[in-house]
Amino acid sequence: MTDDDKTKRDFRDRDRVAGDEEYEVGYLASKFGLTIPEVRKLIKEHGNDREVLERKAKVLGAR
Template sequence: MADDRSKRDFRDRDRVSADEDYEVEYFASKAGITPQQVRELIAKHGNNRDKLEREAQALRGRA
């Protein structure tokens, strides 16, 4: 089920949903990595935004 963007409830702001393309694409552009890399990070480390930001930064550092 898609998120209803008209209901602004910020309970899940600390998560990135791999099922929502717009969330993956936004995180990818913000982090400077590809959407596929975002999905791989979510699969490996979970969907906690803070953890994903650290892992994306480390991934950029290795490239």
């Protein structure tokens, strides 16, 4: 596992969710009212594209 260096401020990976980073998974879970396992399942099913994940999480969280 590699550490996500938060001191590096470029935006190359801002459109991707690092599924192995707890803070990113936790952020999506809290933002959309989901559980950590639900977010991990979304990442597994739809990949790590942030736009796609947020769209799917919004639908799932609205249920």
